[in-house]
Amino acid sequence: MPKNQKIFAILENSLIALHGLILILVIGQDQIQLPSFLEVVGRMHPLLLHFPIVMLFLAALLFWFPDALGANMKIALKGLLLSALFFTGITVLAGLFLSVEDGYVKEDFENHQWTGLLxxxxxxxWYWFWAKEKLAVAKGLSLVVLALVLATGHLGASLTHGEDFLFAPLKSESDLPQVSFEEALAFDHVIKPILDQKCISCHKAGKVKGDLRMDEVQYILKGGEMGPAIDMQDLENxxxxxxxxxxxxDEFHMPPKGKPQLTETELALIQSWILDSAHFDKxxxxxxPESEFIALAKEKFAGQESKTYTFKAANVKTIAELNNDYRKVVTTYPNSPGLSVTFFGKNQFDPNTIDDLKKVKEQVVELNFQNMPLKDNDLQKIANYPNLEVxxxxxxxxxxxxxxxxxxLQNLKHLSLSGNPLSEAAFESLKEFDQLKDLFVWTNKNADAISSLKAALPNTRVEGGFQDNGTLYQLNAPQIEFDKSIFTDKIAVSLKHxxxxxxxxxxxxxxxxxxxNHQVYSGPISLDQNTTLRARAFADGWLGSTEKQAVFFRSKIQPDSYNLVHPPHQSYKGAGALTLFDLEKGDEDFATGKxxxxxxxxxxxxxxxKSPQSxxxxxxxxxxxEGSYIFPPSKVEVWIKTQNTDWKLVDTQKPEQPTGNRDRMLQMYESKINQSDVTAVKAKLTPVNPxxxxHPGAGGKGWVFIDEILIN
Structure with missing residues (x-):
């Protein structure tokens, strides 16, 4: 037998053996335990797969153009096609070995596996029909095989490099979901796209390298074999x-060398986001505005939303002089000459301060007076800003x-007038504002006034609130307005909608x-004790609103001295025990130092x-x-000491624990004492453990966060 015929026979017999072995592996894939040396073979899958791809395409070229090699074509094609199939079988075998390793979920790679098997x-x-000289069938199979090679390669690339890796360059920016800066979430629209592009290919369902998934928030918080991906207790680590x-x-550098790397901007975004408490829903x-993260995030949206202005930027010193505790003046986007101005502090607001902005009237493109007390004649001051857009x-x-x-104001595109007692004359005037793109007029006006306004402004999106078409909609939650949440005597609280x-x-x-179970709001509520106020809105034809909640604290008695038995964690130490008695309420951002x-x-x-207290x-x-591992305390205990008695336990509470992650919320635990000669008080709040x-961190330790102690 000629030498080449012996080689062909060996290859043909090898193909038969490979088919049998592969079939056994496919059937028993879920029960197989591989020895270490076969795991090494499995990991050669990415290296091996390039051989059969090239060979199959060369074989197809010879098959469709048989005259290329003349008389030697048949021998060359046979050798090339058999070799291609042999390496295809070896590659499939290695892939099956690789798939049974830990860290892979079958449902996520089975399409790639089955196209490879096909x-x-x-x-x-194809080889068999060609050898039997059934060329018509062989030609059809050759096209199917080449198409499957492309499909298999695409699915494999998606597994390795991320979804739709092969065709991603063909997509334009306009094909991607767009969201405005005002609506964008820090994680969903800034951080997650980076993770999707640079991290998910190795850390997702089906390919969980290091036991870490990063395709869902819950898995990011859970972390992997090296520890928490984001450590809410120690963000820097x-x-x-x-x-x-x-x-x-470094071998531990991520993404690994050879994979697409983070750009300097992407690196800075992730770093600043994590160090700014890693908010997932903010x-x-x-x-x-001073946040490093927000400055970088604005750059991302600058190309999408910024526009070119003909006016020059204002003097930096002038902008700085205009900023104070009740007014913030910032550029709309980095390097933009356009300015955005927001007023704060309802009780301190003076309409005459609008005139201060005349120095930058050319640059002001956004003005925000929400909740500021204005009068109709103040609108004349606003009319002096020719480039005002919002x-x-x-x-x-x-x-x-x-x-x-x-x-x-011909450049005015977005006007918000919600919550105002607009007159009929106002609605008539608004019909002439045909330059507007958006007009918000949520008031208690009837449907006819809103419909008439929509008809007069066909090119403007008019949001006029609820219109009864038989569908029930849920009301927005009411607003709770107050000066401070901590008071010493009394506080007035208003509710609005x-x-x-x-x-x-x-x-x-x-x-x-x-x-x-309710009281009906009819005017300001006077509070003179610790109170949790919860409010909802109801109206005929609407579903009741979600609730709005606020906690108010009365603090009438201050201790003369105090001492923490254990120091707080280094990352959340505030000003030590002084933080608990400074009457400065912390908000839902626990990294503010409060x-x-x-x-x-x-x-x-x-x-x-120093003297006995009642x-x-x-x-x-x-x-x-809970998403940040901060839970209600597992136990609250309070002891008192009087002139005539030693320490006595007066209250023990075991707060109800959540059954799932909730939105961040402020809570208060109150203990009744009712004692007239108290010389000392001792309290203990115990964190949840385990x-x-x-919870993603099941079995670990929870946190207790506290910002104020109020004694009355």
Whole structure:
């Protein structure tokens, strides 16, 4: 037998053996335990697959153009096609070995696996029909095999490099989902696209390298074999940060060398986002304008939303002089000459301060007066800003009788007038504002007034609130307005809703307001004790709103001295024990320095009084943010000491624990004391340990965060 015939026979017999072995592996894939040396073979799959791809395409070229090699074509084609099928079988075999390793989920690679198997099986049939000189069938099979090679390659590339890797360059930016800066979420629209492009290919369902998935928030919080991907207790030592900051040559650097790397901007975005508490549900507009993260995030949206202006930028010194505690002046986007101005502090607002902006009237393109008390004649001042594009006058109290003053603002595109008692004259004036793209006029006006306005402005999106078409819609939650949440004597609290005709139900005992349990709001509520106010809006033809909640604290007695038994965690130490008595309420951002955090030790404090005090109660202001491992305390204990007695336990509470992640919320735990000769108080709040089974950090330690102690 000629030498080449012996080689062909060996290859043919090898194909038969490979088919049998592959069939056994496919059937018993879920039960196979591989020895280490076969795992090595499996990991050669990416190396081996290039051989059969090239060979199959060369074989097809010879098959379709047989005259290329003349008389030797048949021998060359036979050798090339058999070799291609042999390496295809070896590659499939290695892929099957690789698939049974830990870290792969079958459902996520089975399409790639089956197309690869079909390449091998149909390729063998292609060879068989060609050898039997059934050329018509062989030609059809050759085309199918080549198409399957492309499909298999595409699916394999998606597994390795991310979804739709092969065709991603063909997509334009306009094909991608767009969202405005105002609506964008920090994680969903800034951080997640980076992770999707640079990290998900190795850390997703079906390919969980290092036991870490990054395709869902819950898995990011859970972390992997190296620890928490984002360590809410120690942000600087989050594993994501550690690994992306390793030198490129380091074996622990991520993404691995050879994979697409993070750009400097992407690296800075991830780093600044994590160090700014890694908010997963926070809007970009909720960040401080001075935040490093928000400055970088604005760059991302600058190309999408910024525009070219003909006017020059204002002097930097002038902008700085215009900024104060009640007014913020910033550029709309980095390097843009356009300025955005927002006013704060309803009680301190003076309409005459609008005139201060005359120095930059050419540059002001956005003005936000929401909740500021304006009068109709103040609109004349606003009419002096020729390049104004966005004007927010929500809840300013204007009736709109002088809206005609703004008609000459031809660049005005977005006007918000919700929550104002707009007059009929105002609605008539608005019909002339045909330059607007968006007009928001949520008021208690009837449907006819809104419909007439929509008809007069066919090219403007007019949002006029609820229109009854038989469908029930849910009301927005009411607004709770107050000066400070901590007070020493009394505080007045107001409830408002943009739809003036609704009824606002509220409770002061921390129960849910509903049709059978409520007080009806009729005017400012006077509070003189610790109170959790919960409010909802109701109206005929609407579904009841979600609730709005606020916690108010009365602090009438201050200890003369106090001492923490255990220091707070280094990352959340605030100003030490002083933080608890500074009457400065922390918000839902626990990294502001207004909170004390405890994890490894309980929060435990002793408070002493130089002279005996008559104390009715003591309250502890805490935070719950289960997604960040911050839980209600597992136990609250309070002891008192009097002139005549030693320490006595007066209250023990075991707060109800959540059964799933909730939105961040402020909570208060109050203990009744009712003792007249108290010389000292001791309190202990114990963190949850272990975390419940439903939590990504199950088995670990929870946190207790506290920002104020109120004694009355």
């Amino acid at each position: 390449v091998f099986w149909l390729g063998t049939l 989050s594993q994501i940060l550690i690994h992306i900051l390793y030198p490129l040559e 809007k970009l507009t909720a960040y401080s 004007l927010n006058l929500n809840f300013t109290g204007i009736e709109g009788n002088t809206l005609t003053e703004l008609q000459n 943009p739809i003036g005709s609704v009824n606002i139900f509220y409770t002061l005992d921390n129960t849910m307001p509903d049709s059978s 909170w004390l955090g405890f994890q490894d030790t309980p929060f435990e404090i002793q408070m002493d009084f 104390i009715q109660n003591i309250a502890f202001s805490t935070l719950a943010a 975390l419940p089974k439903w």
